[in-house]
Amino acid sequence: MSEEKNLKPSIEELKKELKRENSKKEYRTVLRNTLFVVVVVAALAVLISSFFITVLKVTGDSMTPTLETGQIVIAQNSSGFEPGELIAFYYNNKVLVKRVVGSPGDWINIDGEGNVSVNGVVLDESYTTDKSLEPTDITFPYQVPENRYFVLGDHRSASIDSRSSVVGCVTKEQLIGKVIFRVFPFDKLGGL
Missing domain, CATH: 1.20.5 (Single alpha-helices involved in coiled-coils or other helix-helix interfaces)
Incomplete structure (x- = not known):
């Protein structure tokens, strides 16, 4: 027991x-x-x-000083854009960021010194580092086709953009969205 x-x-x-x-x-x-x-x-x-949003890493110098290589930005998915806004779009399996200068139907002109006018009004482009007509292979004045946007980089001499038939005007199918916010580097965190 x-x-x-x-x-x-x-x-x-x-x-x-x-x-x-x-x-x-x-x-x-x-x-x-x-x-x-x-x-x-x-x-x-x-x-x-x-x-709603897409996170992108900037590469290249075409948007300096506004955006620099290595910075991370957020693009808000959108289908309508105003002149002066930064947009991201697909081109040859790459994502490019450029500034909208002209909307469908607008007449774009760039003079020999790189001054841009839209529908006869010269733009105040304080964001550019250098104004340049080159590189271009299209004839100005140029009318933006329907459902397309005319875009330029802020660093004009280093940017391949709508001035070249290689990139041309951006179609609605290529669009990702409006670049609205810089996330990195943290000391430059903020809206664009």
């Missing part, structure tokens, strides 16, 4: 075992909830980036 008594667990041992089992259940619950939250957040991030 004393042997049977020793085979039965003590109350302390039962409490320890119960605590261990409860800890396992609690751990599984926390793990399951954490995985659920991670999956939901990832799905929301994909949905938001697909339908």
